[in-house]
Amino acid sequence: MNNPASFLILLLLTVTFLQSGYDKLFYWKDNLAWLKEHFSKTVVKNMVPQALAFVLLLELVTVILAIAGMVQMLYNGNREYGFYAAVMSCVTLLFLLFGQRLAKDYDGARTIVIYYIPAVLAVYWLN
Template identity: 35%
Template structure:
């Protein structure tokens, strides 16, 4: 594969996840009450009910960190060819998706969980591309 094409694909995947998680994190901050109420209702009938406030803050921080690292990492990688920040951002993205997937499965939102699978595949593929480049 042409090295410049590989870099382009890696950066596009990073930018995709930066948009995904920065928007999601920002939405959770700007619409905190509505989002927290939604999370509380999702876990209302599960063993995670009492942990839902902590889970909400945790996923907010994880998503926001993933988005920030993917966005700054994409730009930094484009300018310097140093990929560590972007790789960590992609790894946090995948961890965020696995956490969301687990929560949706526990809440029995099987359709929502299934909807995360393409994102997870893309994130793992992005990480894989960095392994192949080095």
């Protein structure tokens, strides 16, 4: 493995999106109720269930790619799936950031940026 830092960031992204996806999947009603209130004064207030499902799909794809990327890095040193996972992480986080900014939740948006920085580093290192 050429870059242990890349592997560790993929592990961070896996844990982050796996837990988030798990929470959305198994606590769907709770998440939906909270998000409907969170976005009640925005233009997406009537699209919250679809948006939640879309974000869940992005997170699951990201997790699958990140796990495949870690396995690939360990098995043969290739970075292809890890790179795709890093890019998908950035895309997913940008959607989440957009939602937080739309809801005027600036503290939530700031938290997402904290995850975005290592995701961008992973894109750079795995390219």
